[in-house]
Amino acid sequence: MDERPGADFSSVAIVGVGLIGGSLALALKEFGATSRVVGVSSRKTIEEALALGALDEGWEYHDLARALRETKAVFLCTPVSRIIELLPEVANVIAPGTVVSDVGSTKKQIVEQAEKCMPQHSVFIGGHPMAGSERNGIGAADPFLFQNALYVLTPSTSVPENVLASFTERIASIGARVYCLSASAHDRVAAAVSHLPQMLALALVEYVGTQNAIEPAHLQMAAGGFRDMTRIASSPYSVWQDILATNASEIRKALRGFADQLEQVLADIEHMEPHFRAANEIRSSIPRDTKGFLSPLCDVLVRCEDRPGQLARMTAALAREQINIMDIELLKIREGEGGTFRMAFKDIPTADAAIRALDKEGFPARLR
Template identity: 50%
Template sequence: IQAVPRGCVVSDVGSTKRALVERADVIGRSDVHFVGGHPMAGSEKSGVGAADPFLFENALYVLTPAARVPDSSVNEMVDLVRCLGSRPMLMDAETHDRVAAAVSHVPQMIATALVNLVGRLNEADGLPLQMAAGGFRDLTRIASSPFAMWRDICQTNTVPIREMLDAYIGELTAVRNKVDQEALADNFTYANEIRNGIPKDSKGFLHPLHEVMLVAEDKPGVIADVATRLAQANVNIEDIEVLKVREGEGGTIRMGFGKQADAEQAVDILNGVGYQVRLR
């Protein structure tokens, strides 16, 4: 910050914000303003091979300006974020780190611990990993993330992560005590309600998507055929996911559309060519 020209707005793309915003405030200048940034986009992959030209498109991009940063500087960052195709959201750094601990950092710790547990069980006879199906892979995908990135996250967001881990351990203990009881149904019901209320996308859209479910045979070319037919009708698929696929038995494809009209048109097009499709 000391080296940049007068009037500059400085930002970052890190996953934790409080420590960085506080540090920038200490070493900063009155004529240079720091606005913390966290684009909610990326994956567990890294390097040039994982580059994505649409990485920021429709992604939620959190900005955490310090209290002394003028609105003009914040607005410059908001405009930049929108130019990237992302959706800006403003919040204070402490709130960001607490929320990030709950929905991003603790899930990483959970996935890592679960894979370590199953890995040690697997050392005995190799059976657990042979039986690990789609659910286990989906739940633990982020366990492939490199520690180099998570070292910094854990060291700069230690207290919120520990607090959320303690809360999660409390939830696990409650579930453990109910495993053989009918009362466990309450936990499942509540979890279903919350999970189904999450916006149906993978990049932090601020608006919920209109979903279409398609049942299709499990064979090469199905997704390409569906996408091509919709593209020819100028219907844009904003999100797509393959659900519950069993080899040779078919499965379900979930598609998300930005407009209800697009979802309804997709159903008409695909039903018209023989696919089994419905609005969700």
């Protein structure tokens, strides 16, 4: 029986204090998961993070050993290729009992590297918080970035149960919804639901672009559906370079599988009703509140007039009844008339209570 104590977050190191690393530092402090955060990053970033209150202490990368000597948990928040490079260096300087994790978007190569170099007296737990922002850098850091976000952990079978349990508790304490997978399963699923859509968006935009060169009406007619499907095509290559390099095999498999599906669509183009029906059924089962695998929250649609203070009235009505909103989104609005909000609640009874409170305040509401 492993007598090792659980994950100790009394002093946490964040290596790479950008959007994710900075948000993690702020969240851990905001929600009381740690009392001390040490950052390792560039001098300029460290200065910004200290001024923001994200860090209690900061070091540059060449002082990594000094930064980690007294920390109990380490999060590697750099690009995937840099995480793989850093792991041996981190493994050589951490104190016994340290728990090391990462936030990389692919997991198999990172976990394999960790298994090669981590000392027996410490533990590595791979992680992938499925949260982000259109902005980047420490200036965009947000302690609430992980609220209701899926946070995938990829622990190896050698991680003691009590360490994994306490580590999971700490991640959940910042508002994330934790889900455990093997590293291989993570990369296989991510290839299908995240990496494949990116490749398809790129291909679709390139295809329509070539057609537009022949007939310029293509881009003139590119309305809502096309824009919605291709929004992610604007993602910078720098974000995707490491993902493609470290998950190429699974992405190729997903592309080949999708090509087979397209062949079926091509063959059935005049008899597509079964495809529409199947796609509608599958899509309706996707959890709306996270990009993943958990039980969905309960959505309520709320109509309101386009007037100042309406959102404040809605939230105040719910606050009076001690009802917590797990997620909120403005779906539709017509200036001068009004719009529809989507509010998510933890379960049906809470959603029903919210509907009653909103109706009482004069806001028509219904379950989605």
